[in-house]
Amino acid sequence: MRWQNRARWVAVPLTLVILLFLLFPFFVMISTMIKSGPDVYADPPHWIPSHVEWSNFVTVWTQYDLASYFLASLIIALGATVLNTLLSVPAAYAVARLRFPGRKFAMYLLLMIEMFSPVIVIISLFKVVAGFHMLDSYGALIILDALFTVAFNTWMMNGYFKTIPKDIEEAALIDGCNRVQTMTRIMLPIAVPGLVTVMIYAFIFAWNEFLFALTFISSKAKMPLTIALYNFVGRWTTQWQYLTMAAFLALIPVLVLFYVIEKRLVAGLAGGAVKG
Amino acid sequence: MADVPLTLRQRIWNPEARLAYVLLLPTTLFLAAFMFYPIAYVFVMSFFKTNKLSDLTKFVGLGNFIDRFEDPEFWWACVRSLVWTATGVSVKFLAGMTIAILLNVKYRGRKAARMAFIIPWASSVPISALLWQWVYHPEFGLLNHTLKITGLWTNPPGWLGSPLPAFISTMWVDIWIGIPFFALVFLAGMQAIPVELYESGHMDGAGPVRAFFSITLAGLRELILISTLLSAIWTFNDFNVIYILTRAGPANTTNILITSVYIDAFTNLHFDWAAVQSVVTFLILSLVSVVYARFYFRQENS
Numbered sequence: 001m002r003w004q005n006r007a008r009w010v011a012v013p014l015t016l017v018i019l020l021f022l023l024f025p026f027f028v029m030i031s032t033m034i035k036s037g038p039d040v041y042a043d044p045p046h047w048i049p050s051h052v053e054w055s056n057f058v059t060v061w062t063q064y065d066l067a068s069y070f071l072a073s074l075i076i077a078l079g080a081t082v083l084n085t086l087l088s089v090p091a092a093y094a095v096a097r098l099r100f101p102g103r104k105f106a107m108y109l110l111l112m113i114e115m116f117s118p119v120i121v122i123i124s125l126f127k128v129v130a131g132f133h134m135l136d137s138y139g140a141l142i143i144l145d146a147l148f149t150v151a152f153n154t155w156m157m158n159g160y161f162k163t164i165p166k167d168i169e170e171a172a173l174i175d176g177c178n179r180v181q182t183m184t185r186i187m188l189p190i191a192v193p194g195l196v197t198v199m200i201y202a203f204i205f206a207w208n209e210f211l212f213a214l215t216f217i218s219s220k221a222k223m224p225l226t227i228a229l230y231n232f233v234g235r236w237t238t239q240w241q242y243l244t245m246a247a248f249l250a251l252i253p254v255l256v257l258f259y260v261i262e263k264r265l266v267a268g269l270a271g272g273a274v275k276g
Numbered sequence: 277m278a279d280v281p282l283t284l285r286q287r288i289w290n291p292e293a294r295l296a297y298v299l300l301l302p303t304t305l306f307l308a309a310f311m312f313y314p315i316a317y318v319f320v321m322s323f324f325k326t327n328k329l330s331d332l333t334k335f336v337g338l339g340n341f342i343d344r345f346e347d348p349e350f351w352w353a354c355v356r357s358l359v360w361t362a363t364g365v366s367v368k369f370l371a372g373m374t375i376a377i378l379l380n381v382k383y384r385g386r387k388a389a390r391m392a393f394i395i396p397w398a399s400s401v402p403i404s405a406l407l408w409q410w411v412y413h414p415e416f417g418l419l420n421h422t423l424k425i426t427g428l429w430t431n432p433p434g435w436l437g438s439p440l441p442a443f444i445s446t447m448w449v450d451i452w453i454g455i456p457f458f459a460l461v462f463l464a465g466m467q468a469i470p471v472e473l474y475e476s477g478h479m480d481g482a483g484p485v486r487a488f489f490s491i492t493l494a495g496l497r498e499l500i501l502i503s504t505l506l507s508a509i510w511t512f513n514d515f516n517v518i519y520i521l522t523r524a525g526p527a528n529t530t531n532i533l534i535t536s537v538y539i540d541a542f543t544n545l546h547f548d549w550a551a552v553q554s555v556v557t558f559l560i561l562s563l564v565s566v567v568y569a570r571f572y573f574r575q576e577n578s
Contacts, residue, residue: 008382011381011383012385018375022393022455023396025407025411026395026407027418028418041416043416044421047418086302087306088303091299091300091303098292100296100297101287101293111568111572112565112569113307114565115561116558117513117515117561119535119538119554120315120318120554121318122538123321123330123551124317124318128310128314143306146306147307147311208402210401210519211515211516214519230406233406240410243406244407247403247407251399254399255398259398267464269461270464
């Protein structure tokens with residue numbers, strides 16, 4: 001349409017201005033992570049570093065145990081992903097395909113759980129985690145991170161299972177496959193895109209998780225990135241050049257993964273009202 | 277074959293139902309231990325006085341609730357939660373809609389722009405909050421520096437240090453994170469609206485503004501409802517941004533309901549107060565989730 005042509009002349013410059021505005025903190029991050037210490041605390045501050053301090057990249061690994069925090073985050077996130085998948089995929093199959101009393105109730109319960117902030121149960125979770133002797137352990141974070149995405153992921157997988165025609169499954173059942181076989185041999189392979197989305201979502205959630213790590217992890221050796229970076233601020237003068245460098249490195253995996261699932265995530269969140 | 281009514285036993289104990297129970301069992305067990313029991317326990321705790329180790333010491337009935345309801349600070353936290361959520365969602369909605377409209381215009385580089393707009397949402401919330409803390413730094417932060425050298429604001433505030441600027445600047449970080457969700461959902465919705473509708477609208481003499489209100493917005497109705505509801509819940513529940521940026525300070529001025537639970541429990545060691553606030557928050561969220569669920573099931577059934 002004609003006004004689309006004219007709209008372009010407004011849209012492009014406006015988009016650029018808004019982007020410049022919204023990406024501001026990331027420009028600050030990039031500017032700071034290549035500065036030297038005196039540059040970071042220069043008065044007045046300046047955007048362009050007086051020289052590029054490449055050694056910041058080395059320092060965060062050698063002097064600040066970044067590798068240890070990355071490893072902790074990786075263990076927790078992978079653990080949570082595996083546990084979450086083992087829980088939510090079978091549950092999703094049950095609610096999508098099987099008739100049983102209480103099915104609606106189960107769906108409703110999952111939806112409610114999705115609304116909850118873990119903060120409202122954090123005081124009693126502390127007792128539960130202590131009761132299982134899991135304070136300051138990866139186990140606690142793996143379980144909790146996995147559980148707080150179970151509801152969403154079950155809903156997502158439920159949606160994927162439902163799009164698979166029942167005929168395919170019924171044909172297999174007639175051919176002598178049992179339910180478990182139809183699930184592993186027929187349903188899951190077709191639902192692979194959904195499975196990938198669900199797994200990545202669980203991974204990202206655990207990688208970014210802050211509250212549980214803040215509350216349950218006390219030893220430095222087990223700290224994931226989020227808490228390690230948080231603790232880095234405020235002690236003495238914060239060395240923002242290292243913090244921003246570490247933040248940059250910690251963001252790369254989640255940004256990449258987010259782009260993989262972004263469209264399907266939006267579709268899932270909008271409740272099937274838009275197509276992924 | 278006519279449907280023979282199943283007996284109760286047949287309905288709850290047939291092979292298909294049994295398989296469903298087995299598949300749901302692991303999730304149920306985990307949820308029972310780490311979600312249902314903790315929720316129940318918070319309710320129990322709200323009726324007891326607790327000591328600094330969070331042990332229950334004395335049953336006081338509704339005593340804790342009365343205590344909290346008589347404390348103005350509790351009501352302030354509620355008011356802040358309301359302002360925080362209402363303002364936050366409105367700004368996110370409007371900004372998201374604007375960006376969706378801009379991204380719906382076809383031009384080269386649109387895909388790249390779309391990817392760039394996602395970054396604040398894709399980024400890790402705790403890390404974003406830390407970055408903003410540095411951005412807001414009163415003396416060495418590049419925000420105030422940029423405001424000064426461009427002449428936009430020659431005497432900017434210290435942001436996180438004083439009450440009102442702290443509230444606004446933490447709220448902005450929450451808004452900033454939430455904008456892309458609206459933008460992407462609305463964009464997806466706009467792209468699902470058939471072009472023919474616009475073409476026939478154009479034939480009928482509708483200009484772009486008319487077309488936006490009567491075709492675009494009308495087509496997005498369902499999406500607007502569901503995404504606003506979701507965003508309201510997330511905004512209301514935003515603990516990370518506030519805790520990381522201000523720890524609910526200065527002098528509690530950024531303390532909303534959800535942060536007051538944590539601060540009362542783990543900073544003030546007032547677990548009974550925290551339990552009351554948990555229960556109140558739980559009830560509010562349950563109410564909202566009923567609305568959400570009704571909407572969601574209507575969609576699932578249609």
